[in-house]
Amino acid sequence: MEDRVQRYVKSLEKTVQNNHLYLKGAMDEFQDLCRMVTPERNVPREILVDIRELYKEIRNRLTEIKAIEQLLHGKYRQYYRRDALRDKEIMEFGFIAKNCYSKFEYTMMQIGAMKRLKEQDLKVEHPNEPFPWFRSEENKITLIKNLRMLKELDYESIPQEMGEERRDMAGSRTLTFFLLRGDDLSLTNFNHGFNFGNTT
Secondary structure, three states: OHHHHHHHHHHHHHHHHHHHHHHHHHHHHHHHHHHHOOOOOOOOHHHHHHHHHHHHHHHHHHHHHHHHHHHHHHOOHHHOOOOHHHHHHHHHHHHHHHHHHHHHHHHHHHHHHHHHHHHHHHHOOOOOOOOHHHHOHHHHHHHHHHHHHHHHOOOOOOHHHOOHHHHHOOOOOOOOOOOOOOOHHHHHHHHHHOOOOOOO
């Protein structure tokens, strides 16, 4: 019975040793991958996935070690000799992994914030640039087509409705654009506030 317990304890110790050796190699790789992620660098998505997967595996190994050592320190204390140096190193792995991953997540938040800021900046209309409506080639074609149609219309002014100043300009035709900017609700309210097309 005692031999069987000792064999079981040795198998548990072997599992801890294997996990410890895995963590030694994985921690170097994990730190190197995390260092690659900076706000200035365009990091491939595969590396980001690798970092998250590797951190998950490191956490799983640490959790397994902790569970085994609790069992060894408790139920099988008399059969187990503690390795203080290894325990200290495993604890350090936990701190390093957590700190690296926290920095990684913070950097990812920074990258996300910078991306959103860039997208918003692209949407901002600069004073020297034309309105967005005029940037569309389709809108430009439609405007030119409509202007040509207006030009080709043959309006005849009624003399009694023309003042002296307007009678002098009867030979030329002018067109005035009113460009209104704002949110939909404000523009709708503005439109309802004026009765365009009817004059008194």
